[in-house]
Amino acid sequence: MAELTTLASPLDVGGVKIRNRVFLAPMSGITDEPFRQRAYGHGAGLVVSEMVASGELAKGRAGCDLRIRHSGLPVHMVQLAGREAVHMAEGARIAAGESADIIDINMGCPAKKVTGGYAGSALMRDLDHALSLIEAVVGAVSVPVTVKMRLGWDESALNAPMLARRAEQAGVSMVTVHGRTRCQFYQGKADWRAIARVKQAVSIPVVANGDVGSPEEAATILEQSGADAVMIGRAHYGAPWIAGSIASIAGGVSAPGIPHAPQALADYVVSHYEDMLSLYGAESGLRQARKHLGWYLDRHASDVSAEQRKAILTSFKPGEVVAELCRVFADGAQPTSLRSAA
């Protein structure tokens, strides 16, 4: 598969060198700093912050700092959402002040609470307004600006090629296209061939996204779309190494850090849990970590008993959670480094 080996080669995004072409998708509530560090450590070419609302960021609202802060990775990419040019420009300046190397603009989020505020994919209904936001961000910072979009609002308005072309003319360095319309939300199957129309409309790199989880699918989306790179989201649930492992297979090397043995898996899950408690504080961290623990259980311990699952996903005592995780993943052996049980 020629397309697969292509994924191992670097990509230039407005002068920023990206080490390979398999990216972790931004996912609000999921791809926080601990998750991105793991995904990048396993070899993902690029990781992106969760979206941050530019209006909230500009007002200095709590929580925004955690979303935009530099996690020490070589390329720091921050995604902004919003509908006011003044907030988008200010948000971009704040992110650039946090040493962002790339600013991404969210024009794909389908959630009602985002589109209801005319942000996210609602911007695809008014390309002039979308362009005013792009121009404001491009004008505010000297780092490359990218845009993430869907195919359009609905089947009758597949205007991603037009938005991408106008974004390129406004100075955008790369576009990512999720092969669904806003009105599809996450239903049906992403249309990988439709992304080809965006690729044909621009000469900047195009990233194809939607329903990819394996090397074969990564090669096929590239072949059908002609895109330059692939972005992967939900396939990472319970497996932060998916993008890295596909990039590694493409490059003919083995992905670093994938936990295969039971003890390694227990250590991995516990350290992810503990990093979340450190980042958010124990009270909020343990709630936010539950979805990840649920996915790790679904994926790697599907025979876990209902009582054990309940104990892990409802306990408010980190030490208990860790002990139970060790029982489930490593027959009770303690993790090699233990922080929260102490």
Ligand SMILES: Cc1cc2nc3c(=O)[nH]c(=O)nc-3n(C[C@H](O)[C@H](O)[C@H](O)COP(=O)(O)O)c2cc1C
């Ligand atoms: C829970 C969740 C949160 C998401 N948050 C964001 C976000 O913050 N910014 C964004 O551009 N897309 C967001 N997305 C969309 C993903 O980046 C991606 O486009 C979508 O999941 C399709 O890719 P996949 O099939 O590989 O998951 C989110 C998706 C999910 C499922």
